[in-house]
Structure formats: C-alpha cells, structure tokens
Amino acid sequence: MTSIGIVGSQGRMGVALAAAAAEAGHGHCGVDKDGDVGALAKEANVLVDFSSPAALEQTLDACVAQGRPIVIGTTGLEERHHYLIDDAAADIAVLQTGNTSLGVTLLAHLVREAAARLDPAFDIEIVEMHHRMKVDAPSGTALLLGQAAAEGRGIDLGDCSERGRDGVTGARGHGKIGFASLRGGTVAGDHDVIFAGPEEILTLSHRAENRMIFARGAVRAALWLLHQKPGRYTMPQVLGLGEA
The missing domain is CATH 3.40.50.720 (NAD(P)-binding Rossmann-like Domain)
Incomplete structure (x- = not known):
C-alpha cells in the first residue's frame, strides 16, 4: 500500500x-x-x-x-x-x-485546441470566481488556462495578458488574453474561457462543486x-x- x-x-x-x-x-x-x-x-x-x-x-x-x-x-x-x-x-x-482536477486538465486541452483553430478575430477572456478566503488572483487555474490559450495562438502570455481593467482603459488590445477575478462566498472554483468573435461567442466552462x-x-x-x-x-x- x-x-x-x-x-x-x-x-x-x-x-x-x-x-x-x-x-x-x-x-x-x-x-x-x-x-x-x-x-x-x-x-x-x-x-x-x-x-x-x-x-x-x-x-x-x-x-x-x-x-x-x-x-x-x-x-x-x-x-x-x-x-x-x-x-x-x-x-x-x-x-x-x-x-x-481531471476536468480542468481536459478543459485546458480543449482551450488550446480552440485557440489554435479559431481566427485571431476571436478575443479570449478568462473569468474565474473563488471563495472569499482565496489570497491570489488570477487563480492558478485561470493562468493555466491562459497559458493553454497562448500556446494555441503561438504567443507569449506574459506579453499578451490584460488584467485589472479600471477606469478609462481604451479599446481592448488586439490579440490580448483578458483575465477577470471574482471573489465571494464559498465557491470552490468556477472558470469560463470566452472566445468572443464577430457575431458569435464560444464559452468553455468548468464548475468545481467540491x-x-x-x-x-x-x-x-x-x-x-x-x-x-x-x-x-x-x-x-x-x-x-x-x-x-
């Protein structure tokens, strides 16, 4: 054993x-x-x-x-x-x-595939929510998913991420990967990877219940x-x- x-x-x-x-x-x-x-x-x-x-x-x-x-x-x-x-x-x-999570592992695989196959006109946004006690943001999972998206696009996540938008930020940067972090309650971990293209949106999601x-x-x-x-x-x- x-x-x-x-x-x-x-x-x-x-x-x-x-x-x-x-x-x-x-x-x-x-x-x-x-x-x-x-x-x-x-x-x-x-x-x-x-x-x-x-x-x-x-x-x-x-x-x-x-x-x-x-x-x-x-x-x-x-x-x-x-x-x-x-x-x-x-x-x-x-x-x-x-x-x-085995589900998140497969989700990252799907995100990489989607990012590689969808036209760059599809903007990528990652939204995550966790319990109020979590101390780091974006979550490690959000960064993992962002890295998968960046690999699919053949870009460097460090150079292409946008975080913490506030105030008059100007238009969204072309080819950027955006992150938004929500905190509250007892949420174990929710993640959405949004591919927002011209007149259509694809969302890949994972919900952790426990x-x-x-x-x-x-x-x-x-x-x-x-x-x-x-x-x-x-x-x-x-x-x-x-x-x-």
Whole structure:
C-alpha cells in the first residue's frame, strides 16, 4: 500500500487529500506549518504539497534528499520557485500544476485546441470566481488556462495578458488574453474561457462543486508519478494527452 505524504495536512486541501487517499485505498501521513517535512519524506512514498510558496524550497530539499517524487498544487508561485522546481526535477520526478482536477486538465486541452483553430478575430477572456478566503488572483487555474490559450495562438502570455481593467482603459488590445477575478462566498472554483468573435461567442466552462475533485486528481497524479523517471511533468501527461 502506497503512503502519500501531505504537506499542509491541516488545511482544507490537506483534509481533502487525506480523504481521497483513504478513498483510493492508500495510506497517508502529513505535516502542517513548522512540521518536520524531512521526516515526512522519509516515511511517505510520494509527497503532495498544497501548502504555501514560502514552504516549497524546504519541501523540495527534503524530497531530493530522500529521492521522493512530489506533486505541487500550491498556487501563487513566483519565477524563483519554478527555478527551484527545475533544479529538483534533475533528481526526482516533479509534477507542478495550477489545478489537479481531471476536468480542468481536459478543459485546458480543449482551450488550446480552440485557440489554435479559431481566427485571431476571436478575443479570449478568462473569468474565474473563488471563495472569499482565496489570497491570489488570477487563480492558478485561470493562468493555466491562459497559458493553454497562448500556446494555441503561438504567443507569449506574459506579453499578451490584460488584467485589472479600471477606469478609462481604451479599446481592448488586439490579440490580448483578458483575465477577470471574482471573489465571494464559498465557491470552490468556477472558470469560463470566452472566445468572443464577430457575431458569435464560444464559452468553455468548468464548475468545481467540491474540492474533493482536486484531491482525487492529485492522488491519481501522485500514484502515476511513482513510476516516472526524474523530470518535470504535467497533468495532461497523467491523462495520456502527451502535452508537456
């Protein structure tokens, strides 16, 4: 029986991960803030981290030291965190994603395909809504979907995104990908990718009804990662979509 180590075990996602591991017939162990992640890496076969960007470096060091693969679902990562992940991936298998939902993974695939096939006259807007306690915006999932759209169009998301429109902003930039973030209530996560073209609109959507969908996807990814060589992996690869 596989033991799944949960970093941030007392958080909302940590509790859901424990339930998902048990549901799948696997054991689990965990640490929370100020816990000994090194000891967790010794005990578990694979780690799953949904804690905080500040804890990531220590967790990666522990995984490398013990040769443990890790699934990283923490959002709000900065550029330096991705450098740390790249370094760790030279020694262990690492899967980092803005969303572990299997449905969102397939949605990103469809967004990439739509962006590649629709005329550039179709403007792309991404609208996301989450619970009032979420601290980062746009959500990691919205950025994941934006990246998929940018890849489909063959453009760089960093150069082509528009966020936080307010006041007299002027006309929408041609070829831009827009983001809007809503916060309120207990929403687990709603995402709409809107392709607004001349006289027609295509909307691709995903609604998360419970965070267990993210936990189940993370457990599936963790079990898949156990059989992979060192390197950096993505959720589409878990579903056999072949996208890096």
